[in-house]
């Protein structure tokens with residue numbers, strides 16, 4: 001690219017194509033105020049600001065349009081942001097037939113191509129996670145705890161007083177993947193290196209493939225989409241591990257009928273019990289296990305890496321956390337019920353999610369009602385509009401959270417203790433219009449009960465067994481802001497040593 005003219009023409013074509021796409025596609029939203037220019041070409045500066053971190057742009061709109069709406073430009077479309085409790089409440093409670101969570105997420109991930117059309121058509125897994133998985137968290141807690149202990153021991157073999165340096169994100173990803181799969185597929189598969197690796201790879205590859213497919217014009221997607229998708233490749237790898245397990249369970253079911261009472265208590269069984277029609281086949285069940293892994297692993301790993309950085313960045317929390325955990329465990333041991341009594345542990349996780357969170361937006365929806373979605377205030381958004389709420393701004397609003405720029409790991413436990421009988425209101429799993437890391441309303445994350453158990457047990461394990469610090473006693477590694485994502489630095493290293501008394 002020595003010729004500057006080529007660069008110029010290249011940039012000019014991309015800008016024109018982008019402006020043309022945005023101007024021609026998408027609904028007319030001229031009546032919603034914009035930040036920057038409302039002209040498709042001139043809004044390019046805001047597109048750039050959006051891509052390199054929606055946080056600041058949305059904060060500007062949140063201040064300028066409280067209890068209202070504004071729109072921010074993404075590369076190929078406008079995103080409408082709704083602020084204020086009333087509008088957010090309407091979004092969270094709107095039916096799927098009017099504001100669709102699934103259409104919004106499926107377009108982002110191109111789910112049909114990246115994870116199969118069965119997942120798009122039938123979302124029964126959400127119910128399985130919400131009901132069977134959550135119901136079993138108490139009885140399966142010893143397994144979750146065992147996997148955490150074994151995984152940390154194997155991945156962090158600290159000795160004496162020596163510090164051990166490890167890549168933070170990759171190490172936590174391994175531990176989260178193993179621990180989650182102890183509940184999903186059980187031993188020994190949850191520890192199989194290839195099974196872990198393929199789930200980790202899939203979690204990363206789906207996002208990339210989804211974005212690439214999104215760049216294609218719709219008419220090319222059916223032809224090119226499958227080639228860009230990692231689905232078949234990963235499904236083949238996963239089938240080697242899972243197909244014999246699922247086949248064996250189908251065989252026993254056929255042979256023993258009602259007498260098949262010693263079914264393993266895991267995700268595979270819960271899915272088999274709930275699946276119907278085409279979804280009750282071996283390949284569909286294998287794909288479904290992969291999908292639940294996708295929903296669980298990246299979200300939980302990013303969240304826990306933030307938590308780990310916070311332990312190192314705000315070490316004055318460690319002693320009070322240790323005192324709380326020690327006192328509860330001495331009386332009751334390690335159980336799900338005892339974890340529920342660790343208010344400070346719960347609070348630290350809540351605060352980390354409030355302060356950083358893995359995204360800066362929440363309540364992503366697409367208007368799918370043919371004649372548009374009308375809010376109670378009379379504003380009507382046309383069919384096809386993409387809608388969000390600026391979560392980061394809500395979480396940093398001083399009217400909602402006093403001193404929002406202070407990281408106070410015990411902010412929520414203090415609120416809980418000040419209410420009657422340890423109110424459920426300030427627990428990490430309780431979603432609200434003021435607390436949105438797991439969404440809110442109809443589609444609030446069904447896996448949050450499991451995620452909370454797993455991440456609190458990991459946090460408690462870390463503070464009870466290790467000292468943690470950044471390499472060279474440096475500062476907290478900077479987050480990576482990309483569009484609406486707020487990701488912890490995934491290349492930073494962190495140091496552990498055996499806890500010194």
Ligand code: HEM
Nearest residue numbers: 126295296299300303363437438439440443444445447451
């Ligand atoms: C800290 C970890 C996690 C975070 C931050 C998180 C966050 C979210 C969010 C924001 C949503 C969308 C909610 C909305 O727009 O209203 C969601 C949906 C979902 N999550 Fe999670 N999640 C986490 C862990 C998990 C885990 C461990 C599982 C499974 C075991 C899971 C399964 C799902 C599923 C299936 C949905 C789709 C819900 C539906 O179909 O209505 N998530 N999650």
